[in-house]
Amino acid sequence: MSETSWTDKMFGGFRKTSERLSENLTGVVGTAKLDNDTLDMVEDALIVSDLGPAAAARIRAKLEEKRFGLSITERALKEAVAEEIAAILRPVAIPLEITAFPRPQVILVIGVNGSGKTTTIAKLGHWLQEDDYGVMLAAGDTFRAAAIGQLKVWAERIDVPIITGPEGGDPASIVFDAVKTATDTGIDALIVDTAGRLQNKRELMDELAKIRKVLGRLNPEAPHDVILVLDATNGQNALSQIEIFKEVAGVTGLIMTKLDGTARGGVLVAAAEQFGLPIHAIGVGETLDDLRPFDPDLVARVIAGVA
Numbered sequence: 594m595s596e597t598s599w600t601d602k603m604f605g606g607f608r609k610t611s612e613r614l615s616e617n618l619t620g621v622v623g624t625a626k627l628d629n630d631t632l633d634m635v636e637d638a639l640i641v642s643d644l645g646p647a648a649a650a651r652i653r654a655k656l657e658e659k660r661f662g663l664s665i666t667e668r669a670l671k672e673a674v675a676e677e678i679a680a681i682l683r684p685v686a687i688p689l690e691i692t693a694f695p696r697p698q699v700i701l702v703i704g705v706n707g708s709g710k711t712t713t714i715a716k717l718g719h720w721l722q723e724d725d726y727g728v729m730l731a732a733g734d735t736f737r738a739a740a741i742g743q744l745k746v747w748a749e750r751i752d753v754p755i756i757t758g759p760e761g762g763d764p765a766s767i768v769f770d771a772v773k774t775a776t777d778t779g780i781d782a783l784i785v786d787t788a789g790r791l792q793n794k795r796e797l798m799d800e801l802a803k804i805r806k807v808l809g810r811l812n813p814e815a816p817h818d819v820i821l822v823l824d825a826t827n828g829q830n831a832l833s834q835i836e837i838f839k840e841v842a843g844v845t846g847l848i849m850t851k852l853d854g855t856a857r858g859g860v861l862v863a864a865a866e867q868f869g870l871p872i873h874a875i876g877v878g879e880t881l882d883d884l885r886p887f888d889p890d891l892v893a894r895v896i897a898g899v900a
């Protein structure tokens with residue numbers, strides 16, 4: 594896919610946020626100088642555009658510090674907002690690196706059902722393969738036969754080995770088998786699907802704790818990554834999911850999916866400000882090539898309406 598077409602797709606995912614922000618910033622600069630009233634309006638515009646109160650307050654403070662009392666045009670204001678959004682996003686734009694020694698790097702993928710977890714695992718596997726890493730999948734979500742079947746189909750499609758067990762089987766024992774097989778066959782990255790039952794926090798916590806215990810026995814460094822997949826169309830709900838999964842699973846990084854739809858992608862900024870967790874990549878569609886690196890400057894400019 595060309596760079597332009599995926600960027601166009603991504604614009605979709607931030608459209609609700611950027612349209613709202615743009616609407617609210619347009620006309621804010623009634624007076625020639627940036628004063629308190631204007632700053633209040635900018636802050637409100639950022640909050641209603643899903644960036645959250647903390648990021649909005651930070652951006653307001655920065656604008657005040659750098660430009661208070663200075664003349665500013667609407668375009669310059671949007672550019673300045675883009676720069677401050679980028680400043681929040683840059684520190685969390687951290688790609689996933691395969692560095693584990695000994696191999697394999699064990700990547701647990703967590704997230705609620707329907708967030709795009711399975712598709713993201715396939716995309717990530719495909720991405721790593723394109724970088725010449727040997728990839729294996731493990732079907733650790735044994736709660737539903739459909740989840741196992743779906744992952745198998747993806748494994749075939751991207752042509753990587755997969756370790757599965759029966760429906761209702763013990764995820765920890767599947768993960769154990771997978772790590773052993775991956776080690777024996779020289780796999781670089783083992784990507785593990787996990788159950789997404791947030792409704793039963795205790796059960797999920799126990800299940801993940803057991804997986805960790807088994808992994809720790811084979812390699813004290815594992816899991817090397819615990820990636821939470823979030824559906825951008827969930828808006829502010831994504832923030833409470835981060836909160837809960839951090840508590841039950843010790844999240845090390847995020848991938849936000851469905852940024853091609855009518856998502857309110859501004860929540861990415863709220864997440865970056867509130868949690869500071871690495872954002873490894875973004876999902877902009879349903880095909881294998883639709884996992885993209887997270888470009889903080891581009892995303893900031895799209896959100897502020899100056900891209």
Ligand SMILES: Nc1nc2c(ncn2[C@@H]2O[C@H](COP(=O)(O)OP(=O)(O)OP(=O)(O)O)[C@@H](O)[C@H]2O)c(=O)[nH]1
Pocket residue numbers: 704705706707708709710711712713740743789850851852853854876877878879883
């Ligand atoms: N538009 C769009 N759709 C996506 C994206 N990622 C996943 N999807 C779709 O979202 C739906 C759910 O994705 P899955 O990968 O099955 O989600 P899951 O979290 O594994 O959910 P369960 O299979 O219910 O456990 C599927 O129809 C995917 O094709 C994305 O980035 N953009």
